[in-house]
Amino acid sequence: MTELEVANVVGMITYQQELDMAALAETFEDREETTSVTYEPAENHWLQTRFAPDDTYVAFYRSGRCSIAGCESVEHFETVVEQxxxxxxxxxxxxxxxxxxxxxxxxxxxxxxxxxxxxxxxELGMERTEYEPEQFPALMYRDSEYVMLVFSSGKLLCTGLTDRQAVSEAIETMASRIRAVL
Structure with missing residues (x-):
């Protein structure tokens, strides 16, 4: 079994109402939960914040959606969602x-x-792979649900899936296919 390390979990929260960005920015400035607040409507249409204790990035949109990035696990993401x-x-x-x-x-x-x-x-087939070493140092394998980058050093990076078990299976499948070539 190939051991994987989660590098980033990204997700969304959807509130059932439009958000007043200026009022949120002002309120977040005074909250101890937020370590930084940036709202510059002339440059960006969203409110950027960082939540304590580990400065997790949280962006708020007028539409009532909120994106969270930089979590090191699904459990960490769930903790930030609660916060x-x-x-x-x-x-x-x-x-x-x-x-x-x-x-x-x-x-x-x-x-x-x-x-x-x-x-x-x-081995993987030209229809699902891109490998142009002059432009990018990794092989890019595109599945219908995810993208896997394979580096000549033996490092893999998987992105696009939303379930840790599916990520584990994708990496294990790729590792098996690579071992067949070695």
Whole structure:
């Protein structure tokens, strides 16, 4: 079994109302949960914040959506969601449970041996792979649900899936195919 390391979990919270960005920015300035607040409507249409204790990036949009990036696990993402919802519940006074979804898990793995990316391109098939070493140092494998970058050093990066088990299976499948080429 190939060990994977989650590098980033990204997700969204959807509130059932439009958000007043200027009022939120002003309120967040005084909250201990936020370590930084940036709202510059002339440059960006969203409110950028960082939540304590680890400065997790949280962006708020007028549409009532909120994106969270930089979590190191699904559990960490869920903790930040609870924290953000607690603050937003205080500010907006809603009683419903906002919709929450993980939209991307980025994970890495190291197979511990060098890989011939030319041979792997042939093994995986040209229709799903891109390998142009002059432009980018990794082979890019596109599945219908995810993208896997394979580096000649034996490192893998998987992105596009929303479930840790699916990420694990994708990495294990790729590792098996690579071992067949070695």
């Amino acid at each position: 953000v919802n607690g603050v937003m519940r205080d500010l907006l006074g809603f009683e419903y449970e906002p919709a929450v979804e993980v939209s991307n898990i980025v994970a890495t793995a190291d197979l511990g041996s060098n890989i011939s990316l030319e041979a792997l391109t042939i």
